[in-house]
Amino acid sequence: MSQARTGKGEAAPSSSMFRGDLAHTGAYDGPAITALPKVKWAFKTGGAIFSSPAIVENLAYIGSTDGNLYALDISDGRELWKFATKGRIVSSPAVANGTVFIESYDGKLYAIDARTGEQKWVFATGGERRFNARHIHGLQPDAESMPDPFDFYLSSPAVANGLVYFGSGDGNVYAVDAAIGALKWKFTTGDVVHASPAVAGGLVLVGSWDTNFYALDAATGAERWRFKTGDDENTHNQTGIQSSAAVADGIVYFGCRDSKLYALDLKTGRQLWAYNNKGSWVIGSPAVKDGTVYFATSDSALFHAVDAKTGEERFSLTFAWPMFSSPTIAGQFVYLGSHEGKLLAIDVAARKLAWTFQTDASKQNGPALTLPDGKPNYRAAMASPFYEDIVVGIHKMFSVGAILSSPAVVGGVIYIGSADGALYALQ
Numbered sequence: 432m433s434q435a436r437t438g439k440g441e442a443a444p445s446s447s448m449f450r451g452d453l454a455h456t457g458a459y460d461g462p463a464i465t466a467l468p469k470v471k472w473a474f475k476t477g478g479a480i481f482s483s484p485a486i487v488e489n490l491a492y493i494g495s496t497d498g499n500l501y502a503l504d505i506s507d508g509r510e511l512w513k514f515a516t517k518g519r520i521v522s523s524p525a526v527a528n529g530t531v532f533i534e535s536y537d538g539k540l541y542a543i544d545a546r547t548g549e550q551k552w553v554f555a556t557g558g559e560r561r562f563n564a565r566h567i568h569g570l571q572p573d574a575e576s577m578p579d580p581f582d583f584y585l586s587s588p589a590v591a592n593g594l595v596y597f598g599s600g601d602g603n604v605y606a607v608d609a610a611i612g613a614l615k616w617k618f619t620t621g622d623v624v625h626a627s628p629a630v631a632g633g634l635v636l637v638g639s640w641d642t643n644f645y646a647l648d649a650a651t652g653a654e655r656w657r658f659k660t661g662d663d664e665n666t667h668n669q670t671g672i673q674s675s676a677a678v679a680d681g682i683v684y685f686g687c688r689d690s691k692l693y694a695l696d697l698k699t700g701r702q703l704w705a706y707n708n709k710g711s712w713v714i715g716s717p718a719v720k721d722g723t724v725y726f727a728t729s730d731s732a733l734f735h736a737v738d739a740k741t742g743e744e745r746f747s748l749t750f751a752w753p754m755f756s757s758p759t760i761a762g763q764f765v766y767l768g769s770h771e772g773k774l775l776a777i778d779v780a781a782r783k784l785a786w787t788f789q790t791d792a793s794k795q796n797g798p799a800l801t802l803p804d805g806k807p808n809y810r811a812a813m814a815s816p817f818y819e820d821i822v823v824g825i826h827k828m829f830s831v832g833a834i835l836s837s838p839a840v841v842g843g844v845i846y847i848g849s850a851d852g853a854l855y856a857l858q
Contacts, residue, residue: 446486446839446846448525449587450716450757453630454678457718457725459840463762464776467786468857471844472508476501479829480848481583483523483757483837485531490545491846492531493854494520500533500541501854502548505844508856512548516541518559522585523627523837525595527609532588532595535559540588540597540605542612552612557601559585562623562640564667570818580822581714583755583835584673586637587627591649596635598624604637604645606652616652620645627675627716629683632697636683638672644685644693646700656700661689669710675757679719682739684726686713692726692735694742704742706735715757715837718765725765725779727754734758734767736779746782750775751805757837766845768834770807772797774847774857792832792851800831 450457478496485492490511491503496519502511518536525532530551531543538558542551561578570577586598594615595607600623606615621641628637630649638644644658663669674686682703683695692706692713711731718725722739732750737743756768763780772793778785789797802808813824829850836848845857 446484446841447527448485448589449483449523449627450675450677450837451839453589453591455629455675455716456677456679456720457716457758458720458760461761461840462843463764464843464845464857465764465785467788468845471856471858473853473855474503474508474510476852479850479852480854481521481835482848484839484846484848484854485524485526486839486841486846487526487545491854492524492526493848494522494524494533495852496521498535500524500531500543503854505856514541514543514548514550521583523587525588525590527590530609532590534585534588534597536585540595540607554607554612556599556605557603559600560623561600562671567667569666569668570816570821577818580825582625584625586625589628589630591630596628596630598626598628598637600625604628604635604647618647618652618654626672629676629678631678636676636678638674638676638685640671642671644672658695658700658702660687660693673714675716677717677719679739684717684719684724686715686717686726688712692717706737706742714755718758718760720760725758725760727758727767729753729755734777748777748784752807755835759838759840761840766838766840768836768838768847770828770833772832772834772849774834774838788857790832790849790851792830797831800828
């Protein structure tokens with residue numbers, strides 16, 4: 432099995448959890464897929480897939496908004512089992528010691544036997560919710576508190592030293608005993624925690640929608656440091672941390688809705704640099720390899736490669752549609768999903784787009800929702816700035832098979848989920 436790098440250079444199973452390893456670097460040691468691949472198989476679920484796949488011991492695990500966690504044979508995409516929760520699954524599974532851990536919108540963390548699909552234990556949080564605020568994004572009614580329609584993900588668990596770490600909409604970061612599901616500790620932030628924790632240097636590293644990024648002692652949950660990001664009291668358009676952190680060479684990298692990508696010292700939380708994206712969110716998690724940080728923006732649809740030590744830009748590429756997917760690196764290629772229903776393969780050595788995979792939904796529904804310049808036609812989908820019209824419009828835009836899932840690259844195959852409900856294996 433391919434291996435993924437951790438922040439300390441250690442080897443870990445290739446895609447046993449979100450971003451491949453505890454440090455969430457997104458860097459895989461397997462071979463790159465340099466030419467446009469074919470669909471080896473596609474497995475269709477009953478809902479959209481925002482979850483990212485875990486690939487362990489010839490099995491693929493993926494969650495769906497239909498409420499199920501699926502286990503598939505990676506040779507042919509055949510379903511081996513599925514486990515039903517009572518809510519959407521928009522977090523990514525983590526696999527450790529024969530157990531799959533997943534959080535559901537029903538407010539519970541599940542531990543499931545990786546081979547049989549039988550429940551081992553379940554842990555209930557204080558309940559899930561989305562971030563909400565009055566007049567969010569300038570939507571109407573102005574005085575009404577409403578959930579953020581772009582709060583797409585739940586926190587994905589990380590498993591280390593016998594504990595499962597994850598965040599919750601109840602505002603807490605949890606550490607739960609991986610064997611029995613007993614609470615070890617919890618830390619209360621000021622708002623929703625839907626970012627996924629990274630674990631490095633004895634710390635649990637995670638951001639909250641309260642605009643703070645936290646470093647917590649992995650054993651006790653005690654706060655070691657916190658870092659404050661930007662505020663937006665008027666529309667909350669530029670508020671909060673959805674991006675999960677990546678850790679490499681003693682530096683913590685994460686994106687924020689205040690339009691910046693931050694680099695902090697792992698031990699102290701001191702800001703080393705911040706890259707200003709001039710009003711465009713960084714929702715996806717950055718990827719780090721060989722001294723370069725790779726990340727994408729939302730509305731401005733930019734892909735950036737910056738120096739990991741200084742934040743100076745090495746190159747950038749402009750695309751047409753927003754990107755919430757987190758980039759994955761294999762060899763000299765970065766793979767990244769787009770809201771356009773496309774998987775982009777970027778040759779970072781040549782600094783150019785090498786190939787594009789397009790979902791069937793994108794081919795079928797994309798033209799009606801695309802402007803002549805290739806950008807999304809939001810007016811065709813969103814009737815007005817009233818809240819319900821925006822929610823309907825967002826889901827209409829997802830009809831192009833938007834890719835919010837992040838790729839896993841294992842054994843020369845790319846695994847990626849789509850809002851069209853399919854998990855694709857590309858080879």
